[in-house]
Amino acid sequence: MNTPGDPPMARLTDRLPRWGQTRRARRDELIAALRAHTGIVLASAIRVVGSLHEAEDIAQDIAERLLRSPPVDVRNWPAYLKTLAVNGAIDRLRRQRPTTETDELADAATPETELEAGERATALRDAIATLSEREATLFSLYYFADLSQADIGRQLDMTENAVGVALHRVRQRLSRDLRARLQLEHEGN
Amino acid sequence: MNDTMNPNDEQFLTTFIEPARAAADNPELSAAAERLRAQLPEAETPRSTGWIPRFATLAVLITGLSLTVPFLVPGGGGTAFAQVQAWFSSYNTVDVRTEITTGTDVIVDVRARASADGNARIEQQGVTQILNASAGTFTTLLPDQRYMQLPIEGIDNPRESMNWLDELSTFQGEAVLLETTRLIEGREALGHRLQIDGIDLTLWSDALDNQPLLLEGLLPGGLQMRTTFAFNVDLAPWLFELPPGYSPVARD
Numbered sequence: 001m002n003t004p005g006d007p008p009m010a011r012l013t014d015r016l017p018r019w020g021q022t023r024r025a026r027r028d029e030l031i032a033a034l035r036a037h038t039g040i041v042l043a044s045a046i047r048v049v050g051s052l053h054e055a056e057d058i059a060q061d062i063a064e065r066l067l068r069s070p071p072v073d074v075r076n077w078p079a080y081l082k083t084l085a086v087n088g089a090i091d092r093l094r095r096q097r098p099t100t101e102t103d104e105l106a107d108a109a110t111p112e113t114e115l116e117a118g119e120r121a122t123a124l125r126d127a128i129a130t131l132s133e134r135e136a137t138l139f140s141l142y143y144f145a146d147l148s149q150a151d152i153g154r155q156l157d158m159t160e161n162a163v164g165v166a167l168h169r170v171r172q173r174l175s176r177d178l179r180a181r182l183q184l185e186h187e188g189n
Numbered sequence: 190m191n192d193t194m195n196p197n198d199e200q201f202l203t204t205f206i207e208p209a210r211a212a213a214d215n216p217e218l219s220a221a222a223e224r225l226r227a228q229l230p231e232a233e234t235p236r237s238t239g240w241i242p243r244f245a246t247l248a249v250l251i252t253g254l255s256l257t258v259p260f261l262v263p264g265g266g267g268t269a270f271a272q273v274q275a276w277f278s279s280y281n282t283v284d285v286r287t288e289i290t291t292g293t294d295v296i297v298d299v300r301a302r303a304s305a306d307g308n309a310r311i312e313q314q315g316v317t318q319i320l321n322a323s324a325g326t327f328t329t330l331l332p333d334q335r336y337m338q339l340p341i342e343g344i345d346n347p348r349e350s351m352n353w354l355d356e357l358s359t360f361q362g363e364a365v366l367l368e369t370t371r372l373i374e375g376r377e378a379l380g381h382r383l384q385i386d387g388i389d390l391t392l393w394s395d396a397l398d399n400q401p402l403l404l405e406g407l408l409p410g411g412l413q414m415r416t417t418f419a420f421n422v423d424l425a426p427w428l429f430e431l432p433p434g435y436s437p438v439a440r441d
Contacts, residue, residue, distance in 0.1 A: 028232040032410070035229055038222040039294040043213035050212050056221045063229065117208035124205035143206050175198040178205060 030070045033077040034063050040078055040145075041085040047144035048089035050125055058088040076154070082145035083137075083155045090136045093129045127177045131170065138163065139170045222294070227314040227332075270364040270381050272399040273392065276420055281305050284419040289412050296412065302422075308429040321429045328431055336435045367391070373402045390414075 038059060045055035062084045074080050128136050134156070141147045141155065142163075149163040158166070282304045289297040303309040307322025315332040329337045367380035371393065378393040390406035404416040 031229055031232050035226050035296050036291045036294060036410075036412075038225050039218070039292075042218055042222055042225070046212045046215060046218065047210050050209070052215050052217055052221055056225065059221075059225050060228070063225065067230070117211065120205045121209040121212065124209050127205075144210060171202055172198070174205075175202050179201070 026070045027067070029074075030066055033074070033081065034066070037078050037081045041081050044082045044085040044140075044145040045089040048086060048125070048128070048140050049092055050121060054092060055085075055089070058085060058092065061088060076151065079147055079151045079155055082147060083141060086137055086140045086145050090128070090133060090140060093125060094133070094136070096129075123178060123181060124174070127174050127181070130177065131173070135166070135170045135173075138166050139174070142167055219295075223314060226296070227316075269366065269379075269399070273381065273394040273401055276394075276399065276401050276418075280420045282420070282422055282424045284422050284424075285416060287414070287416040289408065289414050291410075291412050302424050302428060304424055304429075308424075310424075310428045319429055319431070330432070330435060331438070334435050335438045336431060337438045338431070364392075370396060376402065378402055 041059045041062065042052075042055050045058040046052055049055060049058070062081065066084075071080070128139060131139065137156070138152060141152045142149065147155070149167070150160045152158070153160045153163045156163070282302070284300070284302045286300045287297065288295055297313075299311065299313040301309065301311040307320070309318075309320040311318045317330040319328045319330065320326075321328070325340055327339045331337070362383065362385075364381040364383050367382060370377050370379055372378065373393055377396040379396050380391045380393050383390050383392060388406055388408060390404055392401060393403040393405075394401045400420055401418045403418070404414075406414050408414050
């Protein structure tokens with residue numbers, strides 16, 4: 001054990017093995033978490049982007065990034081990894097979809113009740129792509145990654161109440177947006 | 190902004206959310222998860238996570254089992270349990286499958302088939318290892334139809350990785366017979382509760398012939414472990430041979 005009189009370098013070298021061990025343990029914990037939660041990472045991502053291939057890319061990106069630099073002090077691995085998955089998926093969604101795109105609805109050319117399930121999913125993803133990044137993340141964490149409002153608050157550094165209010169507004173906005181898109185398409189045909 | 194939301198709006202939105210959520214029902218999702226897990230590196234400190242790495246090295250373990258039977262004669266678990274343990278050293282063939290899961294996610298899925306004459310085949314995450322005792326070869330089949338082959342002498346001492354079945358078959362601690370029985374694939378099974386490495390396990394065996402059927406337990410971290418056993422099953426010769434269409438891995 002070091003005493004206050006030890007030279008600083010000696011104290012440092014004494015601690016180095018412990019640091020090394022901690023880093024290794026952190027990496028091992030990360031690998032175990034990635035193994036354990038690959039399924040939910042994929043599920044969260046595919047619900048947002050709608051494509052398994054892209055969801056797999058997102059999950060792979062997350063793993064590679066984390067393995068390069070294992071995170072410190074993760075209290076809730078599933079929530080943490082789901083948040084990364086949703087962030088990655090939202091990022092792709094926003095890059096890939098023009099903000100006013102309604103191509104699937106135009107192809108459908110039918111009122112809302114007659115839209116096929118796949119077309120409704122696509123319409124929702126298009127609408128999500130028009131939200132702000134934070135709104136899109138909030139909505140997706142709640143509805144696609146199944147995080148509680150409390151967990152979302154912890155991940156996004158918001159109070160649970162603020163999450164509830166923000167979610168309510170996002171729901172309203174998406175609902176209006178989807179109705180408007182449907183109405184527009186219906187009138188256009 | 191109107192801060193209230195019409196219940197019809199909620200219902201309306203749900204009709205869009207549900208089909209988007211259904212994307213996760215894609216039947217290819219499990220295979221994709223398995224592919225991703227296969228790309229992950231192994232942990233550097235395997236013993237720190239308890240039993241998982243030892244199950245992951247089941248390949249070597251079974252290899253060792255087939256090379257070094259018979260096991261030591263079992264001891265202090267009581268007569269009935271000794272008869273259960275005896276199966277591990279008196280089989281002609283054995284088919285062992287271990288799954289470690291968390292929730293619905295499968296973390297480890299290993300199947301090992303071995304015969305008393307020294308052949309073994311172990312499948313895990315798309316990789317198959319084949320020990321052919323008469324040919325004296327240890328072959329690894331990779332997912333891309335390539336293979337690596339070593340002489341048996343080239344394998345590290347397999348005995349050193351045999352902790353798991355060794356501990357089970359030579360278990361000297363207390364094996365507590367459970368009062369309740371259960372049906373496993375139509376067979377009435379007796380359960381013995383054991384503790385190995387501080388982990389509570391239950392070994393279920395056939396009430397009529399004591400044949401081990403199932404070992405299950407809760408591992409650290411909330412992981413569920415389940416190992417099924419089938420003894421003296423037919424194992425086709427091709428299981429222990431290099432399949433056609435494979436090419437050797439080029440040496441660097």
